[in-house]
Amino acid sequence: xxxxxxxxxxxxxxxxxxxxxxxxxxxRAGTIAAAARTQASVALSDNxxxxxxxxxxxxxxxxxxxxxxxxxxxxRDSPLAGIILTNADLDQWLGLxxxxxxxxxxxxxxxxxxxxxxxxxxxxxxLHRTPGQVTWHELKLHGSQPLLTADQRxxxxxxxxxxxxxxxxxYLEDDVKPHIEDNVALLVSEMGGGxxxxxxxxxxxxxxxxxxxxxxxxxxxxxxxxxxxDELLALGIGAKTACDMAHWPLGGKNGxxxxxxxxxxxxxxxxxxxxxxxxxxxxxxxxxxxxxGVEVAYDGMEIVL
Ligand SMILES: [Zn+2]
Numbered sequence: 236x237x238x239x240x241x242x243x244x245x246x247x248x249x250x251x252x253x254x255x256x257x258x259x260x261x262x263r264a265g266t267i268a269a270a271a272r273t274q275a276s277v278a279l280s281d282n283x284x285x286x287x288x289x290x291x292x293x294x295x296x297x298x299x300x301x302x303x304x305x306x307x308x309x310x311r312d313s314p315l316a317g318i319i320l321t322n323a324d325l326d327q328w329l330g331l332x333x334x335x336x337x338x339x340x341x342x343x344x345x346x347x348x349x350x351x352x353x354x355x356x357x358x359x360x361x362l363h364r365t366p367g368q369v370t371w372h373e374l375k376l377h378g379s380q381p382l383l384t385a386d387q388r389x390x391x392x393x394x395x396x397x398x399x400x401x402x403x404x405x406y407l408e409d410d411v412k413p414h415i416e417d418n419v420a421l422l423v424s425e426m427g428g429g430x431x432x433x434x435x436x437x438x439x440x441x442x443x444x445x446x447x448x449x450x451x452x453x454x455x456x457x458x459x460x461x462x463x464x465d466e467l468l469a470l471g472i473g474a475k476t477a478c479d480m481a482h483w484p485l486g487g488k489n490g491x492x493x494x495x496x497x498x499x500x501x502x503x504x505x506x507x508x509x510x511x512x513x514x515x516x517x518x519x520x521x522x523x524x525x526x527x528g529v530e531v532a533y534d535g536m537e538i539v540l
């Protein structure tokens with residue numbers, strides 16, 4: 236399995252267009268040891284070169300352009316066999332609307348996430364210009380299912396979908412009740428066994444399922460959105476804690492880093508908010524990650540499992 240990180244930041248990216256935090260200002264000025272990041276998305280393929288994206292971010296055009304194996308091979312073509320969504324946050328799926336050039340798309344999501352994207356959404360009609368333009372594949376909780384090639388044969392990849400603590404996106408909070416399918420983690424492995432990739436970019440709280448994912452994954456991408464629970468409050472941004480936003484912060488006695496530190500498999504944090512001090516290569520918080528053996532995802536990161 237080949238994994239290529241197309242983007243590693245949380246919604247808004249790094250720097251964020253309207254943000255004047257120390258990180259964003261320092262990155263623009265070139266005065267901090269940090270790299271720009273687009274919004275979180277990874278591409279993965281089996282050994283036969285069938286490619287899947289996890290997330291379709293608002294920056295998808297630039298992200299596809301940045302990686303040659305995802306370029307077209309014919310006059311109208313995409314090597315993308317499918318796109319997988321783990322929740323209905325806008326930074327996960329808004330990029331679907333940028334893929335409206337009549338290319339057949341296969342999207343994998345839970346029913347709850349499919350509803351969030353398609354129901355009462357006039358803009359989604361842009362993806363229904365031709366019959367069969369978008370085919371949805373239901374991710375069934377706890378089920379293992381093959382990911383399919385563009386012509387619907389099994390690839391060598393099998394995905395298992397695990398519900399984890401999270402919440403519905405902000406834009407739906409007044410419209411829908413919370414549902415167990417709102418936020419999931421993925422385990423992806425090759426048919427018949429072999430190393431297992433874990434992907435959990437939005438983790439709302441500690442949970443036995445999270446412990447299980449950490450145990451099962453040989454390589455795990457994990458929620459690195461915030462370092463501290465009051466990270467935004469301390470900067471005078473809004474009134475919500477990390478936990479209010481369904482992101483378990485990394486730092487502190489009860490932070491996720493303490494849990495990640497106990498695992499001996501490869502652990503990489505992704506979906507990193509621009510305010511997070513771990514974005515600076517020389518910060519004390521980054522040093523704590525390093526001491527725990529936890530890596531920080533960056534755009535262009537390559538992994539072969
Ligand atoms: Zn910022």
